[in-house]
Amino acid sequence: MYIIVAGGGKVGFYLARELIAQGHEVLLIEKSSARCEMIAAELGNVVQRGNADEATVLADAGTNRADCVVAVTGDDEDNLVICQVAKRRFSVPRVIARITNPKNEAIFRLLGIDATVSSTDLILSVIEQEIPEQALVPLLRLRHADVEVLDITLPKDSTLDGVDLRTLRLPPDSLIAFVIRGGESLFPSGATILRGGDEILALTRPIHEDELRRIFFSRADKPSRSR
Amino acid sequence: MYVIIMGCGRVGARLANLLVGAGHEVLVMDVSPSAFERLGRDFPGSTMVGNGIDSDDLEKAGIARADAFAAVTQGDNRNIMAAQLAKHVFKVSRVVTRIYDPIRQDTFKALGLDAISPTVIGAEVFFGMLTGERGRENS
Numbered sequence: 001m002y003i004i005v006a007g008g009g010k011v012g013f014y015l016a017r018e019l020i021a022q023g024h025e026v027l028l029i030e031k032s033s034a035r036c037e038m039i040a041a042e043l044g045n046v047v048q049r050g051n052a053d054e055a056t057v058l059a060d061a062g063t064n065r066a067d068c069v070v071a072v073t074g075d076d077e078d079n080l081v082i083c084q085v086a087k088r089r090f091s092v093p094r095v096i097a098r099i100t101n102p103k104n105e106a107i108f109r110l111l112g113i114d115a116t117v118s119s120t121d122l123i124l125s126v127i128e129q130e131i132p133e134q135a136l137v138p139l140l141r142l143r144h145a146d147v148e149v150l151d152i153t154l155p156k157d158s159t160l161d162g163v164d165l166r167t168l169r170l171p172p173d174s175l176i177a178f179v180i181r182g183g184e185s186l187f188p189s190g191a192t193i194l195r196g197g198d199e200i201l202a203l204t205r206p207i208h209e210d211e212l213r214r215i216f217f218s219r220a221d222k223p224s225r226s227r
Numbered sequence: 228m229y230v231i232i233m234g235c236g237r238v239g240a241r242l243a244n245l246l247v248g249a250g251h252e253v254l255v256m257d258v259s260p261s262a263f264e265r266l267g268r269d270f271p272g273s274t275m276v277g278n279g280i281d282s283d284d285l286e287k288a289g290i291a292r293a294d295a296f297a298a299v300t301q302g303d304n305r306n307i308m309a310a311q312l313a314k315h316v317f318k319v320s321r322v323v324t325r326i327y328d329p330i331r332q333d334t335f336k337a338l339g340l341d342a343i344s345p346t347v348i349g350a351e352v353f354f355g356m357l358t359g360e361r362g363r364e365n366s
Contacts, residue, residue, distance in 0.1 A: 053304060054330050077280050077308040085334050103282050111311055 001025070004066045004092075006052035006082045007073035008035050011098065015072060017043060027061050053081040055089055063090040072098040080104075083113045136213050141206065150209065152200040152216050159218065166190030168215060171208035177201050231256065231293045233279030233309050234300035238325065240265035242297060247272045254288055279309035285317060295321035303331045310340050 001024050005016045008030030016028045020043065028043070029052040030036050036049045050057035052071065063069065069086040071079035076099050083095035097113050099105060102121045109116070135153035142148070154160060160168070165176060165188055178201040179188050186192065204212055230246050232239050235257035243266060246253045253272035256279055257263065263274045277284035279298060290296065296313035298306035303326045310324040326332040326342045335342040355361055 053334075054328070055334060056330065075304070077302070077304040080308050080311075081304045081331075081334070084338060088337055089334070101281060107282060107312060107316055110315060 001067040002027075002062070002065060004029065004052075004058075004061055004063060004069045004086075006069065006071040006079075007098075008032070008039050008047065009072070009074060011072040013039055013042075015070065016046065020046065029057060029061060053078060053085055055085055058085060058090060063092060066090070066092050068092065068094045068096065070096045070098075074100070076100055076104050080108060080111065080113065083108075084111065087112055136209075136216065138209070139201075146205055147203060148206050148209065150200075150202045150204060150212065152202055152212070154194065154196055154198045154200070154216060156196040158194070158196040158198075158216075160194045160216065161196040162193060164191055164193045170215065171204065171211045174202065174204040174208055174212065177203055228252070228294035229289070229292055230254075230295045230297065231285075231288050231290060231313075233257075233296070233298045233306075235259075235262035235265055235274070236299065236301065237265065239297075239299045240267075242299065243272055244270065256284070256288055280305055280312065282312060282316065285309075285312060290317045290319060293317075293319050295319065295323075298322075298324035303328055307331070307335055307338075307340075310335075311338065314340060 003019055003024050003026050005012050005019070005026060005028045008028050012028060012030070016026050019026045026046050028039060028047050029050055030039065030047060031049065031051050033049050036047045040047045048057070048061055050060070052058065063086055066086070069083060069092045071082040073079055079097040079099065083097045086092040087095050094114050096115045096117065097108055099108065099116045099118045100120060102118045105116045105118060105121070135155070137151045138148050139151050140149040170176070176188055179186050179192065180199040181195060181197070202212060229252045232243050232253065232255045235255050239255060243253050243255045247270070254275060255263065255266065255272060256275050256277045258276065258278050260276050266274070275288050277288060279285060279300070290313060296310070296319045298309040300306055306324040306326060310322050313319040314322045323341050323343065324335070326335055326344050327346050329344050329347050332342045332344040332347070
């Protein structure tokens with residue numbers, strides 16, 4: 001693929017280096033001549049000096065034959081305009097923007113950007129994944145049906161270990177569809193007994209997600225609901 | 228009408244005073260609080276420290292009820308992004324922005340927005356005064 005990387009900061013430099021190593025044709029556009037010289041010394045003749053948001057610069061870069069333009073400067077507004085010019089003027093099939101403000105993800109999509117990458121969001125998601133109690137991941141949301149599929153992983157020391165499914169009082173319109181235990185999958189019945197470490201696929205309404213979280217991850221009290 | 232001005236430089240401050248003088252409600256935003264000194268002591272409109280490319284800040288400025296929005300910061304791309312937020316996200320009916328770079332102005336027009344380039348206008352005025360003819364780009 002022919003990939004144009006706009007912005008020769010640290011992200012742009014390492015991105016270009018990895019893409020070249022993967023065998024792609026890469027052109028990096030950077031406005032600072034000092035930075036261009038440094039990059040050219042390391043990566044060779046793959047750098048063009050200029051402002052990537054200017055149509056003439058993108059024309060010189062052969063943007064009309066680019067498969068992808070990735071804008072990774074440090075400023076969201078520059079990345080937006082670079083991607084918009086690439087898409088509107090040069091019909092680049094895929095434009096990707098780096099963003100710092102996570103709120104810009106939805107805004108950029110509305111303004112025609114195919115994909116955004118937010119380091120802020122990525123770090124947030126890693127922090128969330130580090131907390132074992134939060135092992136409830138919405139896999140799929142069917143908006144038109146108001147249903148979501150949740151992947152729930154019980155902690156090893158779950159208070160639900162040894163509890164059978166029929167004693168769990170699930171919220172309305174909720175179903176445990178599937179249990180994966182030690183690599184084996186089982187279609188549960190009311191008599192199925194839960195074990196710590198079980199991975200559960202559940203169907204529910206999005207409004208009941210928090211209640212399911214409480215049922216599967218309550219730490220303190222034993223499930224008082226068992227009759 | 229209620230007008231939000233993003234950028235309190237010389238143009239932003241002067242525009243704000245013209246608008247309040249004509250009886251409009253005006254809010255001026257700038258990332259730097261000291262910029263508001265340009266408005267003068269008796270400026271009757273509102274000011275807000277904030278960034279016009281941050282949708283939260285625009286909401287705080289009351290963009291939902293704004294009738295018009297002007298983006299007049301020093302950064303062309305900042306103006307382009309803020310104007311698109313105002314027009315396409317918050318559906319403000321009148322959005323005008325300043326773009327220094329004529330090349331960017333073309334891009335901006337292609338995106339369906341109203342842009343003023345002081346570079347183009349200034350050059351045309353100089354051309355007219357120097358030669359006695361009208362500027363060619365003045366169509």
